[in-house]
Amino acid sequence: MTENASAKAANPLSLFEFWPGWIFYTPVVLYWFLLGLKYRSLTVPTAANPRIVTGGLCGESKSSILDMAGTYATDWIAPYTTLTTGKDDTARALAAIKARGLELPVVVKPDIGCNGTGVRLVRTPADLEKTLAAFPRGIDLVIQRLIVWPHEAGLFYIRHPDSPQGHISSLTYKDIPxxxxxxxxxxxxxxxxxxxxxxxxxxxxxxxxxxxxxxxxxxxxxxxLFTGNHCKGAIFRNGGEDITPELTARIDAIMQDIPDFHFGRIDVKFRSREALRAGQDFEIIEINGVGSEATHIWDSRTTLREAYAAQFHHYGESFRIGASKVAQGWRPTNLWYGIRLWRRQKRLLASYPPND
Known part of the structure; x- marks a missing residue:
């Protein structure tokens, strides 16, 4: 029997948890189009995080978001370096790891990606060579320190441009079965x-x-599995009851140290539930923008109505925030440019090796 099975035994899967994406997301896409008509642009949300390519909707570089972090925010991000696959990439990767003060084991993942595709745990130089060889040439990768804390969570953060403080709208615990x-x-x-x-x-x-x-x-x-992604088999639990003032204040301080970031999900590893509630002992794995979702909807106890309510609320917020940033003078991503980036991301995802 798997761990966490007893808690989920009565309801191991929700009605919609593993529906084909085109079925579940069709109402979401229709709602997006309705909002596009209201705001007279389908790409208004891309202005919600205007310093990120497409606002983080698609095609953005994960490392470029982390690179924007100020001194305070950087202290909460797991150290990382980057590498482009190609000639002598194993030697270059080992040199980059050493230069950054990292050591094996590390996590290697695509710089442009989603849903944990291509994420690998690398323990030895031989593992590193094998992992790099599995990627096509010319692919940008992130090499990040392996965080030893046992727990993972996703926290959705929203801050309106006219508000001095942001809030956490969703907290999801990600259990590895x-x-x-x-x-x-x-x-x-x-x-x-x-x-x-x-x-x-x-x-x-x-x-x-x-x-x-x-x-x-x-x-x-x-x-x-290794990666905490629902579509790969991780078990997601709604942790909304653990959104405390202390945790909110900590996340808000971190995210306000990233210029013009207003909407997205922060994925973290943490020591314990008590520590996370206190806003302590966690490290950020990555920061996702407009294309991310409030993942508590994949808790098997969530109803379909609750899931769509959460989706509509969050994407509605992305349009409202994007419209406010446009009013400040920021420009949303051109629709056809965004489509080109989305197509490129799809091609990249198809070329990556399976995740661990």
Whole structure:
């Protein structure tokens, strides 16, 4: 049985949790078009974070967002460096890691990407060489320190341009499912005995193909994935009750140290729930802009009505904030330029290796 299974046993999957994207997002797209008519532009939200390419809707560089952080915000971001794949990239990567004061293990991920595609855990120089070779040449990558804290969360942050303070509109805990050995059953048996994992074989069995017929010793824990992404198999829980004044103040101070950032999700690793509530002992993995969503909707207890209400609220906010920034003189992304960037991102995602 997987960890966290007991909490989810009564309702392992929501009605819509793994619907095809075109089904779930069609009402969201229609709502976006309605807002576009109201604001006389489909790309107004791209002005919500005007210093980021497309406001972070698509095609943006992850490292360029982190690079904008001031001194205070930088202290809360996990250290990273960047690399472009190509000739002698393993040697160059090792040199960049050393120059940045990092050491193996590290996390390697595409600089332009989404949903955890291509994210790899690299433990040794041999792993690094294999990982870099799996990417096409000329791809920009982020190499980031592996954060040892065990928990991950996504916090959605909103600050209106005319407001001195921002707020956290959503907090999602991201649990990594794992099977626990009993000394008798194979990994495949354990997956099929679990109420949730058994319904999602396409997410776990391919990734674990080399270990499916291994019998885990009694008590041994095997995590089913590395990345905390719902579409890859992580379990998301609504943590809205843990949005405290202390956490809000900390996140607001960090995000106000990133120029003209008003709308997006911050993904963090943290030591404990108590520490996060106190606004302490966490590190930022990445910062996402307008293209991100409030991921608490993927909690299996969320109803379809609640999910759409959250989606409509957040995208409505992105239009309102974008319109305010346009009134200040910022220009939204040209529609056709945005489409070109979206197409490029789709091509890049298709070229990346599977995630860990």
């Amino acid at each position: 794992a099977v626990i050995g009993n000394g008798r059953d194979t990994v495949l048996d354990l997956l099929r005995q679990d109420n949730r994992a058994a319904r999602l074989p396409e997410l776990y069995e391919k990734r674990l193909k080399d270990r499916l017929h291994t019998v885990l010793p009694e008590g041994e824990r095997l995590e089913l």
